[in-house]
Each structure stands twice: as structure tokens, then as C-alpha cells.
Amino acid sequence: MKPAPFTHHRPETVEDVLELLAELEDAELLAGNQSLGIVMANRLATPDHLVDLNGVDELASIDERDDEIRIGAMTSHRTLERSDRLAELVPMLPEAAEQIAGPSVRNQGTIGGSIGEADPAGNYPAALVALEGSLHLRSLEETRTVPADEYFIAYMFTDLREEELIESVSVPTDPFPPERSGMAFLELKRAAQTWPTVSAASAIRVDDPSAAEPVVEDARIALANAADVPLRVEDAEAVLEGEPLGESGLEEVGELVTDAVHPEGEMHADREYKEEVAGEYAVRSLETSYERAIDS
Ligand SMILES: Cc1cc2nc3c(=O)[nH]c(=O)nc-3n(C[C@H](O)[C@H](O)[C@H](O)COP(=O)(O)OP(=O)(O)OC[C@H]3O[C@@H](n4cnc5c(N)ncnc54)[C@H](O)[C@@H]3O)c2cc1C
Incomplete structure (x- = not known):
């Protein structure tokens, strides 16, 4: 089966994404398309609009801050798997990333898509809950931070609101100094x-x-x-x-x-x-x- 017809939007900034989410009826975000594509091809989702995040470069980043690592939603599994700094500071994340599916899924799939999908079998949700990570969510009206253990509410049901984007995830680095920690x-x-x-x-x-x-x-x-x-x-x-x-x-x-x-x-x-x-x-x-x- 093929997906039902939809309109494709390709914004280049987070601000433009948020405006589209506020303005469009029945819009779905598109990240690596490793899960959404299957769901849409089976017509289990038939959004009228797809807001494609692949042109939003500012969402693909790994930033080290004083006491946390922040990972942009469009960072691919492959990038997480190969990050030397993550391997040093939060080795659970590269180890979780490298076990996801095969190379083609890892090249395209993203951490934001995995959290967006919220499958309880997903690797990052469990890792973020174990590490007391947080989700950084944004809409035109509000920017908010939700602890991972409060974000996942029920089976594939989360605290994410309709007009919100997962902008990034963060993990505190203080609790597990590399010189006396293991993951x-x-x-x-x-x-x-x-x-x-x-x-x-x-x-x-x-x-x-x-x-x-x-x-x-x-x-x-x-x-x-x-x-x-x-x-x-x-x-x-x-x-x-x-x-x-x-x-x-x-x-x-x-x-x-x-x-x-x-x-x-x-x-x-x-x-x-x-x-x-x-x-x-x-x-x-x-x-x-x-x-x-x-x-x-
Ligand atoms: C064969 C196979 C095996 C897999 N095995 C595993 C596994 O072992 N462990 C595992 O964790 N995963 C596994 N996955 C899932 C994989 O990690 C997917 O890449 C991921 O779940 C979806 O990421 P994506 O970037 O492709 O998102 P998409 O498919 O593009 O989107 C998924 C959902 O998230 C939403 N979304 C995307 N980005 C955002 C955002 N920034 N903010 C809000 N919502 C957003 C979309 O609207 C959509 O509803 C597997 C997938 C396949 C096909």
C-alpha cells in the first residue's frame, strides 16, 4: 500500500517549524522516516501535512555544557554511536545507539524520532530514564523541560502536545564521573x-x-x-x-x-x-x- 496523499513542507529553522505546527491542521513531523514511513505506508497514519525536519540543521548537534550533554533531536543514531565525547561521558548512549536495527536505520533514524515514537521497547527512552535525562520541548508559545520519567505516560502516549517539537534531550554528567563510573x-x-x-x-x-x-x-x-x-x-x-x-x-x-x-x-x-x-x-x-x- 502507498501512503495517503499529503503536503510536504521543508522548513529550515526551528521557528518556521513551530509556525507550521501552529498553523496547519493535522500535521506530523518527519525525522528519519524509519518508523513513520512504515506507519503511513500501512495507512495507520494519514496526516494531511508532513513537516520535514531534515533541512533544520540547528537540530542536529551534540553540545557539552558545564554539567550536562545536550543532543539535538535530529542527531542520527550513527552520530551518537560514533561520538567520542559521548563514549567518554555517557557511554550508555553510544552503546544503546549501536544496537538499534541495521546500518540503514541507524544512518537515517534520529534520537528525536525515537522519543517521538515513544515505543516502550525503544533504546533511548530506557537510557534517558535510567540517567535522569530530560526532554526539551518547544512550541510558539512555550519552551519547557520535562524529566524523562514524567514524559512517558502510557503505551506510546507522552506529555508532548500537538503543536510541540522535541528540540533536544539532555543528560546530566555530574552523577557519573567517568573516572569512577560504568554504564x-x-x-x-x-x-x-x-x-x-x-x-x-x-x-x-x-x-x-x-x-x-x-x-x-x-x-x-x-x-x-x-x-x-x-x-x-x-x-x-x-x-x-x-x-x-x-x-x-x-x-x-x-x-x-x-x-x-x-x-x-x-x-x-x-x-x-x-x-x-x-x-x-x-x-x-x-x-x-x-x-x-x-x-x-
Ligand atoms: C527494522 C527496525 C528495527 C528497529 N529496532 C529498533 C531498536 O532495536 N531499538 C530502537 O530504539 N529503535 C528501533 N527502531 C526504530 C528506530 O530507532 C527509528 O529510527 C526511530 O524509532 C524513529 O526515528 P526516525 O528519526 O526515523 O523518526 P520518524 O520515523 O521520522 O518519526 C517517528 C515519530 O516521531 C515523531 N517525531 C520525529 N521527530 C520528532 C521531533 N523532533 N519532535 C516530536 N516528534 C517527532 C514523528 O512525527 C513520528 O510520529 C527500529 C526500526 C526498524 C525499521
Whole structure:
């Protein structure tokens, strides 16, 4: 099937995008077209207008600020995957990016499109929730910042308003100084280039990587495709904080995560299986983060 007819608009500035969104009835933003194209080809979306962001150069940037990294919405998965500065400061993001689909999707797909799509299986939503990232949203009337854990409200339903653009996302860099932190984004995939069955995004900061038994000061764990929104499990994080990482703590984490998630069953993975995988992958992801913190 082909998409229903639409009018294509190609603005060159954010201001022009916002004016079009305010003015046009039934408009949809177009980023990398890796998800929207499929939805429109199947006529599950039939917008009258497409506002194409590909000519808006100011939306494709990675800016380092005092205590955060800000990533423009039109930054591609490939750019995130290959950014040396992100690999140093927020390595979870390049690791999440490099596991998305295959090269053609990664070349075209963008972080803004992924957040805009808001699939609970998406890599960045879980990563942003784990890292306490924020979304920077803009309309003609207002610019506002929403914490990632408040943005994703229900299955593919978010706090984004009709006339708003996701301008950028930001991640605070203070909580995880590279010299004593580790991060991991671990996916279970049925086959390469498909969406994950479950993913586990984690980060750990230790007190002293050279100590015999470094103590976990801050731990984060969030799961993708394990609930109708990306799910952070703070009870599990609390179990690990204040102690060196050990087997009994990890066992408790696995149980807490298995209990906390509430995934939808899928054809190849029923609900019980996904619950077990979520617990197991949370443990493995946290172990990797701890090892990386010690090696940092
Ligand atoms: C085979 C395949 C496998 C995939 N596997 C994974 C995976 O494992 N993990 C993963 O995370 N993703 C996966 N994806 C999705 C991929 O990341 C897409 O690129 C992404 O979800 C959509 O990004 P896009 O830039 O192509 O957005 P588009 O398809 O252009 O847009 C998607 C939606 O976001 C909206 N939108 C786009 N930009 C903005 C903005 N700035 N502000 C507000 N709304 C906006 C659009 O209006 C649209 O509704 C996969 C996709 C495919 C085709």
C-alpha cells in the first residue's frame, strides 16, 4: 500500500517549524522516516501535512555544557554511536545507539524520532530514564523541560502536545564521573536488526575504583519492553547502594526487577519469560557497569 496523499513542507529553522505546527491542521513531523514511513505506508497514519525536519540543521548537534550533554533531536543514531565525547561521558548512549536495527536505520533514524515514537521497547527512552535525562520541548508559545520519567505516560502516549517539537534531550554528567563510573546497555534480541525482547540500561558510580572492594555509591537500572513505558526500578537500585557489589545483593535485584516489570507477552516470548529475562538482564547489566566502573 502507498501512503495517503499529503503536503510536504521543508522548513529550515526551528521557528518556521513551530509556525507550521501552529498553523496547519493535522500535521506530523518527519525525522528519519524509519518508523513513520512504515506507519503511513500501512495507512495507520494519514496526516494531511508532513513537516520535514531534515533541512533544520540547528537540530542536529551534540553540545557539552558545564554539567550536562545536550543532543539535538535530529542527531542520527550513527552520530551518537560514533561520538567520542559521548563514549567518554555517557557511554550508555553510544552503546544503546549501536544496537538499534541495521546500518540503514541507524544512518537515517534520529534520537528525536525515537522519543517521538515513544515505543516502550525503544533504546533511548530506557537510557534517558535510567540517567535522569530530560526532554526539551518547544512550541510558539512555550519552551519547557520535562524529566524523562514524567514524559512517558502510557503505551506510546507522552506529555508532548500537538503543536510541540522535541528540540533536544539532555543528560546530566555530574552523577557519573567517568573516572569512577560504568554504564551498560544490554539487549536480548531474537535476531540481529530486530527490536529487542527486553533491554536493561544500567549505571554505577563507585567510591574508589582502586579499593579492594569498591562501594557502590549510586546505581541505576531501567528496563525497555518490560512494561508499557520505560521502567526504572528504584527499589533494586537501593539494594546495591552503600555496599560492594555482591551475589546476595544481585540476587535480590533480580527478584525485585522480575516482580516490578509487567510486560506484554509476544509471539516469541510470553509474559513469564520476559519477566525472567528482565531480572536476569538487569543483573548482568549491573555487573557489567560495576566491572567498567572499576576498570575506569
Ligand atoms: C527494522 C527496525 C528495527 C528497529 N529496532 C529498533 C531498536 O532495536 N531499538 C530502537 O530504539 N529503535 C528501533 N527502531 C526504530 C528506530 O530507532 C527509528 O529510527 C526511530 O524509532 C524513529 O526515528 P526516525 O528519526 O526515523 O523518526 P520518524 O520515523 O521520522 O518519526 C517517528 C515519530 O516521531 C515523531 N517525531 C520525529 N521527530 C520528532 C521531533 N523532533 N519532535 C516530536 N516528534 C517527532 C514523528 O512525527 C513520528 O510520529 C527500529 C526500526 C526498524 C525499521
